[in-house]
Amino acid sequence: MTTYYSEDHEWVEVNGKFATVGITDFAQKQLGDVVFVELPEVGRELEKGEEAAVVESVKAASEVYSPIDGEVTEVNETLEDEPALVNSDAESDAWFFKIKIADKSQLDDLMNEEDYKAFVAEQE
Amino acid sequence: MADLSEARKTPLFALHEELGGSLVDFAGYALPVRYPAGIMAEHIHCRDSAALFDVSHMGQALLVGPDHVTTAKALEAITPSTFSKLAPGRMRYSVLLNDKGGIIDDFIVTRPEDPTLDGTLMLVVNGACKEKDYAFLSAKLPEGISLKRLDDKALIALQGPKAVDALSRHAARAEGLSFMSHTPDVINGVAVGISRCGYTGEDGFEISCNAGDAEALARLLLAEPEVEPAGLGARDSLRLESGLCLYGHDLDEDTDPAEANLGWAIQKSRREDGAFPGADRILKGLQDGPERIRVGIRLLGKAPAREGAEIQDQDGNVIGQVTSGGFAPTLQIPIAMGYVVPAFADIGTKINLVVRKRALEAEIASMPFVPQRYVRKP
Numbered sequence: 176m177t178t179y180y181s182e183d184h185e186w187v188e189v190n191g192k193f194a195t196v197g198i199t200d201f202a203q204k205q206l207g208d209v210v211f212v213e214l215p216e217v218g219r220e221l222e223k224g225e226e227a228a229v230v231e232s233v234k235a236a237s238e239v240y241s242p243i244d245g246e247v248t249e250v251n252e253t254l255e256d257e258p259a260l261v262n263s264d265a266e267s268d269a270w271f272f273k274i275k276i277a278d279k280s281q282l283d284d285l286m287n288e289e290d291y292k293a294f295v296a297e298q299e
Numbered sequence: 300m301a302d303l304s305e306a307r308k309t310p311l312f313a314l315h316e317e318l319g320g321s322l323v324d325f326a327g328y329a330l331p332v333r334y335p336a337g338i339m340a341e342h343i344h345c346r347d348s349a350a351l352f353d354v355s356h357m358g359q360a361l362l363v364g365p366d367h368v369t370t371a372k373a374l375e376a377i378t379p380s381t382f383s384k385l386a387p388g389r390m391r392y393s394v395l396l397n398d399k400g401g402i403i404d405d406f407i408v409t410r411p412e413d414p415t416l417d418g419t420l421m422l423v424v425n426g427a428c429k430e431k432d433y434a435f436l437s438a439k440l441p442e443g444i445s446l447k448r449l450d451d452k453a454l455i456a457l458q459g460p461k462a463v464d465a466l467s468r469h470a471a472r473a474e475g476l477s478f479m480s481h482t483p484d485v486i487n488g489v490a491v492g493i494s495r496c497g498y499t500g501e502d503g504f505e506i507s508c509n510a511g512d513a514e515a516l517a518r519l520l521l522a523e524p525e526v527e528p529a530g531l532g533a534r535d536s537l538r539l540e541s542g543l544c545l546y547g548h549d550l551d552e553d554t555d556p557a558e559a560n561l562g563w564a565i566q567k568s569r570r571e572d573g574a575f576p577g578a579d580r581i582l583k584g585l586q587d588g589p590e591r592i593r594v595g596i597r598l599l600g601k602a603p604a605r606e607g608a609e610i611q612d613q614d615g616n617v618i619g620q621v622t623s624g625g626f627a628p629t630l631q632i633p634i635a636m637g638y639v640v641p642a643f644a645d646i647g648t649k650i651n652l653v654v655r656k657r658a659l660e661a662e663i664a665s666m667p668f669v670p671q672r673y674v675r676k677p
Contacts, residue, residue, distance in 0.1 A: 207333060207337050207338055207339075207532070208337050208338055208339040208340075208628075210601075210603065210626040210633075211601050211602050211603060211626070211633070213602065213655070229655065231602065231603050231626070232338070232626075233338040233339055233342070233532060233536055233625060233626045233628060234332070234338060234532045234535065234536075234625060235605070236603070236605060255601070258601075
């Protein structure tokens with residue numbers, strides 16, 4: 176499995192034709208305490224860059240964008256009851272949704288882990 | 300990182316950076332929205348123990364006139380509150396009014412305890428409004444009364460049920476103050492002004508000192524076991540839980556004090572004399588009810604609603620707008636404040652808030668959402 180990263184601080188873990196999407200640890204630190212997560216509906220066709228989910232911290236709402244095109248196949252309902260999981264486990268248990276990849280070539284536009292680390296280092 | 304190139308630094312700027320504060324430009328100043336502990340922890344620490352906030356961006360100024368009554372009357376001409384009968388060492392919340400009765404700013408007025416300062420009133424105004432306020436005051440004050448800006452002062456808020464314990468180890472007179480009272484004092488050999496007031500709903504103090512003394516004072520207080528630093532984020536969620544207005548959000552120049560539900564700041568004698576700008580509109584609003592009124596809102600689900608969200612009745616008719624909204628760390632539910640037409644202002648009235656095109660269920664709630672714990676008789 177390979178993990179890719181977007182400039183909007185989403186991670187995309189690819190497993191064959193499917194991918195799991197979440198927000199990075201850097202992103203959760205920027206947001207602060209997460210108090211609510213709104214997830215997309217299963218079956219929804221997402222386009223790359225489209226607003227897919229919303230994360231609410233104490234202070235503000237932030238959008239989560241879909242890093243690639245595809246159909247939502249599953250969402251992490253645990254986040255609806257335990258939004259704070261985004262703070263404690265952003266890059267594992269707190270995944271947001273799974274998607275059926277529509278166009279694998281879009282993954283080429285994303286960063287690998289090394290490039291993402293460099294990207295984040297520039298922002299800090 | 301936020302662009303802070305245009306932002307001014309408060310005297311505690313270096314300390315905020317050292318403490319790992321996430322700095323933002325607020326009212327033209329680089330101030331921490333939070334420290335590494337995070338808004339939730341900072342908020343809860345303030346409710347449980349004591350939190351230190353840098354509020355040096357706020358405007359401190361003096362009105363200086365020949366005697367108390369003359370200065371007080373000058374201020375009464377542009378506010379709906381009474382100051383002439385304010386006792387020495389006492390403070391009062393009020394609003395500056397434009398000609399239509401709209402709120403230019405909300406602010407705190409203190410009458411110094413020191414009889415040699417008779418004729419002086421101390422003002423604390425909002426940071427984002429201070430230039431506008433000072434221009435307004437300068438234009439409106441009669442001859443013989445001058446406005447003196449205290450731009451070289453810092454202001455530190457120490458808020459929470461244990462603030463009194465921490466501060467009393469250093470300031471002899473803090474403990475004896477009652478809510479909305481002020482005294483000069485000395486901390487570590489440095490002259491300060493201490494007020495028992497704040498904007499969190501908790502007991503607490505605001506300490507004014509010279510800019511050059513602020514960092515040492517903040518470090519002294521932060522070294523006390525009860526005290527942790529807190530940022531603007533916690534300050535906002537604390538004041539919202541306490542039902543307190545934030546200027547520029549819940550109050551503005553189109554809103555009058557009757558609409559803002561600030562009738563308690565308009566004393567009886569002022570209702571009788573009606574000698575303040577916009578008195579017709581404001582007094583009519585107090586008597587017959589205003590066209591819209593500020594209310595507290597409790598959301599019934601988990602999603603928060605933010606400033607600007609439309610308020611609808613259960614049939615989908617627009618009845619108002621949210622002016623502040625967020626998550627209440629003490630209650631662990633989303634809450635909001637907004638304006639509705641009075642027919643929907645009764646506690647318990649079911650309403651909907653429109654967030655991302657969806658109607659969230661909510662109801663009108665009494666404020667404060669969290670009981671205020673001011674110490675009126677120490």
